[in-house]
Amino acid sequence: MKLGELKSIRNEGEYEKALALLRILRGAESGSKEYAYRSKLKRLVMDYESTHHPFGEEGFEEWAQQMQEGQAAEHKAAEIEKAEMDAARFIDNWRRFIEARKTIVKRKIKEKHTTQGRLAEMLHLRKAHLSNILNGRRTLNANVVVLMSHYLEIPYEKLLPPVEVAQGAIMAD
Structure with a gap:
């Protein structure tokens, strides 16, 4: 996914790719290009979710928390x-x-x-x-x-x- 070309997420495939990229970019430092890319990607994911998975911004935060808990669960396993x-x-x-x-x-x-x-x-x-x-x-x-x-x-x-x-x-x- 090239950030400059990406105006919106159009389907579930792009949505899944965006989620995977968000996971990869989770540790990006504030002010870096990766952080800017992650911020834009997060906004696009939230826009897509608001229409296709309507649980709002709180839902994204909930998803992010679940991802962190999932990693903790994997470590515990x-x-x-x-x-x-x-x-x-x-x-x-x-x-x-x-x-x-x-x-x-x-x-x-x-x-x-x-x-x-x-x-x-x-x-x-x-x-x-x-x-x-x-x-x-x-x-x-x-x-x-x-x-x-x-x-x-x-x-x-x-x-x-x-x-x-x-x-x-x-x-x-």
């Missing part, structure tokens, strides 16, 4: 999407850690020719409590980590979540 992706990544990492820990503990139980019930007794836990720990429904306390590491000869690092997973758990709380 992007933040929500990022948070959802972070949460999904954390959950995936947590599940992988729990499965790896469970596999190691079960393998060590088998190597030691013992049972999960016997291990629970050695750790001074109920069998159901140990099962919940292995399935990730309950957390390990320091005493259980030390005893499990000692009885099953598993390094502490294998029983405790990696820093990234642990930080995700803290941030999720």
Whole structure:
């Protein structure tokens, strides 16, 4: 759209183009050519709206406010999407850690020719409590980590979540 040639907006296509240009020129500095172009374009849009979309100048201001709110909503939606992706990544990492820990503990139980019930007794836990720990429904306390590491000869690092997973758990709380 060339400003010098534009005397009025004649149809919806030109109207849509003018609205798009107004969005682009929203940040034009006062006194610049872009600002003058935006001012004339705004007047032409308002003239077109008064005949084809009769809600007056207040309607344009309302539209401008909705545009700003729309950008804020888009920004908020992007933040929500990022948070959802972070949460999904954390959950995936947590599940992988729990499965790896469970596999190691079960393998060590088998190597030691013992049972999960016997291990629970050695750790001074109920069998159901140990099962919940292995399935990730309950957390390990320091005493259980030390005893499990000692009885099953598993390094502490294998029983405790990696820093990234642990930080995700803290941030999720």
